[in-house]
Amino acid sequence: MAYKAFKDKIVNLQSDVNNFRVEFLERDGFKKFADNLSSNVHQWHNICITGYFSETIRQSLESILTMPKCNVRLICPYLDVRKNRDRKNLQALRKLVKAGTEIKVNDRLHARFLVAYNEVQKHPNIEYWGLLLIGSFDFNTECMGRERYDAGIKTMHPDLVKSAVELFEQIWSEPESVLLKDYQP
Secondary structure: OOHHHHHHHHHHHOOOHHHHOEEEEEHHHHHHHHHOHHHHHOOOOEEEEEOOEOHHHHHHHHHHHOOOOOEEEEEEOOOOOOOHHHHHHHHHHHHHHHHOOEEEEOOOOOOOEEEEEEEOOOOOOOOEEEEEEEEOOOEOHHHHOOOOOOEEEEEOOHHHHHHHHHHHHHHHHOOOOEEHHHOOO
């Protein structure tokens, strides 16, 4: 990026210090975030999450779907239906599809993040305003129940949000990412 463009971007963003704030989340912080998921993402129209999901988060995601202009997409890794836990998770995912969530499965997925954002048309240096949560967390019983030690970060930095949106779209668009309804475990 050219120096002047970079300088202008920094000057324009300096008025909103929260964009540069990065918050460390440990397992209790993630539990609190997940328990208040609807209120944490209520201002964003696009909610994209990667990782494992269980019945524990289903109702929160379904309530998000009732918000105006809200689009929820999930990408999860391989589900081994020989395992009871994955069979139950698959049932929860199917319920989410019926509620309006778009879900794909990608057997190569290991990334764990949530990006909630709105596209911005009127700002020359920012494509997305949003929230990024990235770490080792899954939206499942083990993580939300604090059975494991997970950690991550939360930020609203526009460049990081943009990078997360781009990664999500890349994974979503890969031929290896198949719609849940077409997934043959």
